[in-house]
Amino acid sequence: MELSPDETIFWQNGFITINLTLVTTWVLMFVLVLVSILITRKLRTDLKISRWQCILEMLVTGMNEQIKEVGLKKSEKFLGFIGTLFIFIAFANLCIIFPGYEPPTSSLSTTAALAICVFLATPIFGIAENGVLQYLKTFIEPTFIMLPFNIISEISRTLALAVRLFGNIMSGGLIVTILLSIAPLFFPVLMTVLGLITGVIQAYIFSILATVYIAAATEESEKKKTRNKRIKHKNQTVIEA
Amino acid sequence: MKIDWFTVIAQIINFLVLMWLLKRFLYQPILSSIDERETNIKNKLLDAESQKKEAAKAKDEFNHKNEIFNKERDELMQKAAAEAKSEGDKLKENARNEANELKDRLEKAFAEDQANKNNNMAKRLKDEVLDMARKTLTDLSSVSLEGQTVEVFLKRINELQANEKAKFSEALKGGKPILVQSAFALSANQQGVIQKTISGLLKTENTYEFKTRPELINGIEILTNGYKLSWSVTDYLKSLEEDVEAGKKVEMDTNE
Numbered sequence: 001m002e003l004s005p006d007e008t009i010f011w012q013n014g015f016i017t018i019n020l021t022l023v024t025t026w027v028l029m030f031v032l033v034l035v036s037i038l039i040t041r042k043l044r045t046d047l048k049i050s051r052w053q054c055i056l057e058m059l060v061t062g063m064n065e066q067i068k069e070v071g072l073k074k075s076e077k078f079l080g081f082i083g084t085l086f087i088f089i090a091f092a093n094l095c096i097i098f099p100g101y102e103p104p105t106s107s108l109s110t111t112a113a114l115a116i117c118v119f120l121a122t123p124i125f126g127i128a129e130n131g132v133l134q135y136l137k138t139f140i141e142p143t144f145i146m147l148p149f150n151i152i153s154e155i156s157r158t159l160a161l162a163v164r165l166f167g168n169i170m171s172g173g174l175i176v177t178i179l180l181s182i183a184p185l186f187f188p189v190l191m192t193v194l195g196l197i198t199g200v201i202q203a204y205i206f207s208i209l210a211t212v213y214i215a216a217a218t219e220e221s222e223k224k225k226t227r228n229k230r231i232k233h234k235n236q237t238v239i240e241a
Numbered sequence: 242m243k244i245d246w247f248t249v250i251a252q253i254i255n256f257l258v259l260m261w262l263l264k265r266f267l268y269q270p271i272l273s274s275i276d277e278r279e280t281n282i283k284n285k286l287l288d289a290e291s292q293k294k295e296a297a298k299a300k301d302e303f304n305h306k307n308e309i310f311n312k313e314r315d316e317l318m319q320k321a322a323a324e325a326k327s328e329g330d331k332l333k334e335n336a337r338n339e340a341n342e343l344k345d346r347l348e349k350a351f352a353e354d355q356a357n358k359n360n361n362m363a364k365r366l367k368d369e370v371l372d373m374a375r376k377t378l379t380d381l382s383s384v385s386l387e388g389q390t391v392e393v394f395l396k397r398i399n400e401l402q403a404n405e406k407a408k409f410s411e412a413l414k415g416g417k418p419i420l421v422q423s424a425f426a427l428s429a430n431q432q433g434v435i436q437k438t439i440s441g442l443l444k445t446e447n448t449y450e451f452k453t454r455p456e457l458i459n460g461i462e463i464l465t466n467g468y469k470l471s472w473s474v475t476d477y478l479k480s481l482e483e484d485v486e487a488g489k490k491v492e493m494d495t496n497e
């Protein structure tokens with residue numbers, strides 16, 4: 001029994017391997033981009049819009065609001081990264097309704113790749129917002145003693161991200177496969193429906209955790225800005241008085 | 242369950258490419274479309290607000306104009322009503338005057354008609370009376386009415402009172418001729434008798450002038466220098482006419 005789509009190899013030449021995970025990912029990417037192009041090609045800016053445009057707008061504005069709610073004020077800046085994480089994972093998980101489909105998220109390589117992206121994005125956004133020193137300073141907070149724990153935390157949460165998504169999706173697929181051999185009727189359908197819910201929830205969890213990590217990394221800058229604003233406001237009030 | 246590092250690297254690249262593509266074809270167009278729509282809505286709201294203000298202004302202006310119009314209309318109505326009333330009064334006054342004039346004319350015409358009727362009646366009466374008298378006298382004594390008239394006139398001259406005679410004589414002193422007028426043509430004999438009677442009465446010689454006047458109605462009169470002596474059936478007829486009128490009046494009063 002194959003547990004991961006990585007094991008289905010189409011072409012291999014040394015280190016380079018074209019497996020089911022990559023092929024499925026490319027198909028998913030193609031569909032997502034094609035649908036986006038088709039819908040956004042006829043975007044209308046007046047009050048009457050198409051249903052598809054409405055759905056896309058709801059999706060984009062919903063993600064934007066979620067990012068804002070977590071604490072990232074400049075949500076548009078992070079929408080590309082976090083939104084793509086959510087859309088890709090959710091779409092990959094929702095496609096399990098197609099028979100014979102193997103979600104790329106049930107491959108540890110894919111989830112690890114996504115987790116590495118988050119692992120890399122967190123310091124990149126943090127440094128971009130606060131500068132290198134300020135970002136590195138967050139590792140020795142509240143005290144210098146916390147440095148190893150903060151580093152371990154950084155690595156472990158990345159690992160947790162990868163394993164959580166992989167475990168959930170892989171286990172869902174595995175359960176359906178096992179149930180198919182035990183009770184081929186009815187139960188697999190129920191499990192697939194459950195898998196759809198789990199898939200969307202996992203996509204949400206993955207992207208919201210990524211947002212929280214980025215928010216934590218960029219928090220210092222936001223705090224500073226708020227503090228500066230408060231001081232400015234106070235000074236202005238004093239001057240006016 | 243192992244990690245294929247080529248797949249990991251490939252998926253990282255795939256994810257980055259997907260992120261760029263979605264940013265290019267999904268987020269940017271959708272966000273700019275939303276922004277544009279928001280701007281449009283904002284502009285439309287601003288437009289609506291300004292139009293609302295303009296509408297309110299136009300409404301106020303309209304109301305103001307309407308008030309002025311109503312005021313002017315009321316004034317014109319009042320003016321027209323006053324003019325109509327004055328015109329009506331004028332027309333009524335004219336109609337009343339015309340009616341009065343017409344009434345006067347009718348009354349006048351009626352009076353004239355009545356007078357004509359009375360005249361005709363008097364004439365008919367005179368003719369009838371004279372005719373009757375003439376016939377009666379002819380039947381009774383074979384004398385003519387004219388001859389009898391001359392007789393009666395002569396008798397009146399002869400029976401003149403002293404003061405009357407004095408007045409007559411006084412009138413003759415002017416030397417004017419005595420004008421004898423009669424309803425019928427006097428014969429030479431009758432003229433001579435009249436001349437003789439007057440000369441005998443006044444003891445004077447006078448010149449005479451005889452004229453025929455049918456309106457005297459079987460009468461004779463003497464005129465000289467303001468003095469007049471006459472006898473005719475007209476007097477009796479007048480008295481008869483007066484009696485008839487008096488009788489009519491009494492009858493009308495009784496009817497009312």
